[in-house]
Amino acid sequence: MSSLYLKNNMLISLLFAVFLTTSINIEYGMGFSAVLMLLVSVVGLVATRNEEYQPLQTWEKYWVASLFFFVGLVYIDILRGFGGIGDIDSQSRLLLAIPVYLYIRRVGINLKIVLIGIAVAAMLTGVYAWYQHVELGIARVSSFTNAIYYGDISIMLFVLCVVSALSVKNAWFKLLLFICSFFMLYAVLSSGTRGGWVALSTLFILFVSYNVWNISLWKRLLSLILFVVVLVGAYHSPNLIVKQRVDSAIDQVSSYYTDGKMSSVGYRLEMWKASYLSAKDHNFFGAGEGSFRPEVVRLAKDGLIDKSLQQFVGPHSQYFNALLDQGIVGLMSLILIFIIPITVLLNSLNNHNEPNKTAILPLALLLVFMEFMLTISALEIQIMSLFFSFTLSIFLGLFTHNRNYE
Numbered sequence: 001m002s003s004l005y006l007k008n009n010m011l012i013s014l015l016f017a018v019f020l021t022t023s024i025n026i027e028y029g030m031g032f033s034a035v036l037m038l039l040v041s042v043v044g045l046v047a048t049r050n051e052e053y054q055p056l057q058t059w060e061k062y063w064v065a066s067l068f069f070f071v072g073l074v075y076i077d078i079l080r081g082f083g084g085i086g087d088i089d090s091q092s093r094l095l096l097a098i099p100v101y102l103y104i105r106r107v108g109i110n111l112k113i114v115l116i117g118i119a120v121a122a123m124l125t126g127v128y129a130w131y132q133h134v135e136l137g138i139a140r141v142s143s144f145t146n147a148i149y150y151g152d153i154s155i156m157l158f159v160l161c162v163v164s165a166l167s168v169k170n171a172w173f174k175l176l177l178f179i180c181s182f183f184m185l186y187a188v189l190s191s192g193t194r195g196g197w198v199a200l201s202t203l204f205i206l207f208v209s210y211n212v213w214n215i216s217l218w219k220r221l222l223s224l225i226l227f228v229v230v231l232v233g234a235y236h237s238p239n240l241i242v243k244q245r246v247d248s249a250i251d252q253v254s255s256y257y258t259d260g261k262m263s264s265v266g267y268r269l270e271m272w273k274a275s276y277l278s279a280k281d282h283n284f285f286g287a288g289e290g291s292f293r294p295e296v297v298r299l300a301k302d303g304l305i306d307k308s309l310q311q312f313v314g315p316h317s318q319y320f321n322a323l324l325d326q327g328i329v330g331l332m333s334l335i336l337i338f339i340i341p342i343t344v345l346l347n348s349l350n351n352h353n354e355p356n357k358t359a360i361l362p363l364a365l366l367l368v369f370m371e372f373m374l375t376i377s378a379l380e381i382q383i384m385s386l387f388f389s390f391t392l393s394i395f396l397g398l399f400t401h402n403r404n405y406e
Contacts (some may be wrong), residue, residue: 155188276320
């Protein structure tokens with residue numbers, strides 16, 4: 001590997017460590033480091049264009065094409081007179097992460113620097129969450145952003161911690177990362193983000209199903225029991241609002257289906273109903289970007305949904321948002337972005353001769369984010385889209401790099 005490769009490998013690894021550490025702790029820190037990562041990647045790709053490297057595989061070409069197609073549908077809607085420039089801002093971050101992916105698949109990353117960054121990010125996030133929750137008395141920790149976005153990004157950082165702890169060989173570093181995982185778990189629970197909590201199960205399903213670390217069954221079961229004990233303890237803890245949030249969600253679902261009562265959960269269910277009804281009338285290409293409110297007004301006049309939905313601008317679900325705005329075509333293009341790499345990663349893990357351990361992390365990120373998208377339009381939220389797209393590009397790029405060169 002040339003000295004330029006090594007220098008840029010070190011630089012982009014440092015920038016990614018800063019990216020993780022500042023993500024939900026320092027406003028604008030993540031955006032600034034993401035811009036620098038993009039610049040380093042573009043310059044690196046140009047500077048090393050004459051070096052030998054593995055060409056894109058078929059699945060990579062389809063995946064990149066699916067990203068462009070998904071974002072392109074929004075551009076087409078704007079040309080059709082729907083939505084505005086602001087509607088493409090967050091989703092375009094998916095495209096900005098492509099050069100980072102292409103560069104990482106070529107040069108890899110310095111894992112030691114990245115792992116230190118994950119540990120520092122987890123420790124800082126957990127301590128700051130404790131400060132906000134205990135010292136400042138904030139019921140739902142949110143830092144400088146929304147509690148839901150904070151909680152969901154905390155879960156992704158938690159995933160990074162746990163998988164990294166399982167992957168490293170150094171006993172002391174492994175212990176440090178496991179300790180940091182509990183710091184992150186505190187941040188997750190103190191955010192009060194119910195939708196994200198469900199996603200935690202994904203990590204443990206992967207842990208039990210794909211034993212790429214050769215951990216004995218009894219240790220895996222013991223870890224699962226410990227995780228359940230921690231969650232039960234958090235549920236009954238008077239210092240956290242886990243029990244209150246869970247019980248509230250159950251009551252709200254029951255009230256919606258028995259009395260049609262609107263609440264946080266009730267509104268979401270009614271919005272999804274509105275999206276489905278609209279999609280029936282505009283099934284193939286959808287009603288157009290930003291059409292949620294006009295469609296709600298139309299459906300409310302017909303008495304099909306509650307008129308109080310007119311206060312909202314979207315269905316609070318990426319899937320229903322794609323279905324309403326771009327129809328079946330939009331929904332399928334969204335799903336393809338995730339299904340293509342998930343299929344490749346699962347096939348790699350199912351290779352019993354030599355499973356690629358680096359497949360676990362991007363797979364966990366993809367599955368967890370798919371769960372987030374059920375309850376929020378995650379790709380249309382700048383902080384969520386930015387964190388997911390750049391973090392995935394790094395670890396999916398690492399997976400491809402290891403597959404091609406090791």
